Amino acid sequence: MDTFLGRYKNLIVLAAILFAQIIALAMQVRRPTAEGETRLIRVWATAAVTPFEEAIVHTQKWAHDKWNGYIYLRHVDQENQQLRAEIDRMKLEQARLNEDATMARRIQTLLAFKEQYVESTVAAQVIGTSGSEQSRVLYIDKGSSDGIKADMAVITPTGIVGKIVQVFPGSSQVLPINDQLSGVGAALKALRLQGILKGAANGTTTLQYIMSDEPVKLGEEVITSGGDRIFPKGLPIGTVASVEPGKDLFLNIRVIPSARLDRLEEVLVVTKIQEKLPDATDLGPIRASDILSERLPGVPATQAVDAAGNAAGTASGATNPAQPNGPAGAAGAKPGAATTPNPVNPAASSAKPGAAAAPNTTKPAPTQTTKPANGSTTDATTTKPVRKPSLTVTPDASKPKPAIPPPAGANPQ
Amino acid sequence: MSTRSMPFRGSFTSREQVSVYEFSWLATILIPLVAIFIQAFLPTKIRWLPIIDLPMMVVIFFAVARRNPISGCVTGAIIGLMQDVLGGPAHPIGMYGITDTIIGYLASSLGVKIDIDNPGSRFLIVYGFFVIHQALYYGVGHGLLRQALQWSWSHVAISALANAVVGVLVFNLLDRFKQR
Secondary structure (H helix, E strand, O other): OHHHHHHOHHHHHHHHHHHHHHHHHHHHHHOOOOOOOOOHHHHHHHHHHHHHHHHHHHHHHHHHHHHHHHHOOOOHHHHHHHHHHHHHHHHHHHHHHHHHHHHHHHHHHHHOOOEEEEEEEEEEEEEEEOOOOOOOOEEEOOOHHHOOOOOOEEEOOOOEEEEEEEEOOOOEEEEEOOOOOOEEEEEEOOOOEEEEEEEOOOOOEEEEOOEOOOOOOOOOEEEEOOOOOOOOOOOEEEEEEEEEEOOOOEEEEEEEEOOOHHHOOEEEEEEEEEEEOOOOHHHOOOOHHHHHHHHOOOOOHHHHHHHHHHHHHHOOOOOEOOEOOOOOOOOOOOOOHHHOOOOOOHHHHOOOOOOOOOOOOOOOOOOOEEOOOOOOOEEHHHHOOOOOOOOOOOOOOOOOOOOOOOOOOOOOO | OOOEEEEOOOOOOOOOEEEEOEOOHHHHHHHHHHHHHHHHHHHHOOOOHHHOOHHHHHHHHHHHHHOOHHHHHHHHHHHHHHHHHOOOOOOOOOHHHHHHHHHHHHHHHHHHHOOOOOHHHHHHHHHHHHHHHHHHHHHHHHHHOOOOOOOOHHHHHHHHHHHHHHHHHHHHHHHHHOEO
């Protein structure tokens, strides 16, 4: 017996160690941890490793901030000018989008449509990985002490990243969307088709369960559908990179994530999502005429001038034939008050040429002008000439303009 | 000077005896920890780094330097399990443990028989053991756990090449910690 043990000692030790580990594997498969529970050994290992990772990452960030903030200031002025031009351009776009959002909120309110809002987020830094090709989990420097819980969504401004799977006191483990265990409720933005975005062992992401007869195009945007109850609806996921016929009548759609999953530094953990009706209190009273006026065609500037001239000349509040429920507005009058002629004192509603007012709307059309960096002015009323009947009298208001006119002299980038 | 020698039992080398190296307890603890730390931390900065398996190289290095199969098994098991605990939900504890245990055993058994002190043999050893490592990992994941792992010969071959090149450099660095 001693001879046998001595002769096969190495193999016996190898078999014993392997046997113990296989038993441990079997136990983990047989009895997985409960939801949100973490194995103690993982807690210990993470507690041992993450402080060093945090120290390096934070030191590196401190040095980077100091270098870029105080020393390396080359091209900063040029960059500032570009950013100012970008802000001016975005202000114009925002004015246009505000109108769309207002309209959408009204419709949602009418339909009692509940909307999901990202109410609060926690910024976190990526401090580590699993170090394995097969497991793509990430570690962030925020944990249960910062209010992080399992199944919270992790996003960046460019797109979603993944979800929290394990939470430790000072750090958390994130399962990115390209991990083989990941699944996200997704939808094609243009086609409004819903599917499931799955990760693969090689790090690719595919949108599954889209029927093969659907005309999915390359480059189409993929957004979250909200069906997984983790990610709020409408967050960007990525774009379609390839479409191939898959098995069982479904397409195999490969998606390139918008977020740079392989070069993440800072992420946002969505700690609170609120589902509520859109707040309609700031929209003012909604009248049938408001909705009707939204559907009416725009008023040509020449007619507006005529109407204004008539109003000024006759002081009779003559109505515009193209807009039966809204005569030319009066300058200086409050929005809504000038939409109907004053029967008592019609002269009070007289309009001056060049003045502007929105007929029958609770919110006047934007008439303010913005001044880009180069000093030229751009008329904000031209951001949406069709949907909103604008009575602004400007020399070139009759000419069609692009929806978002770039500021003159602005850098197109 | 803690150099020991063991009788040569194979025929793959011209030397009659092969040296058995030892390491200080500090190096024995810190080298695996640093390798695992680098493996976990640097992929946040260098995106291709996960194809390099530093802990596996450390297992091979200790195993072939000590030339003791039991020591190789234990070293492989410990380093592999430490790698496992940093893995995600797709990575039950024991996958790397089993893989590195076998690698440690094989490397130490091979180290008894051949000379691994020159760069050429080190290159071949790391290349070969990386392929075996990937195959064992695939076998454990696919065979025992029914995971949807993908096997790509081209990917394994290129990764093994990268690991072999890095392995030669890492072995040269770790040679400084050998006690003769």
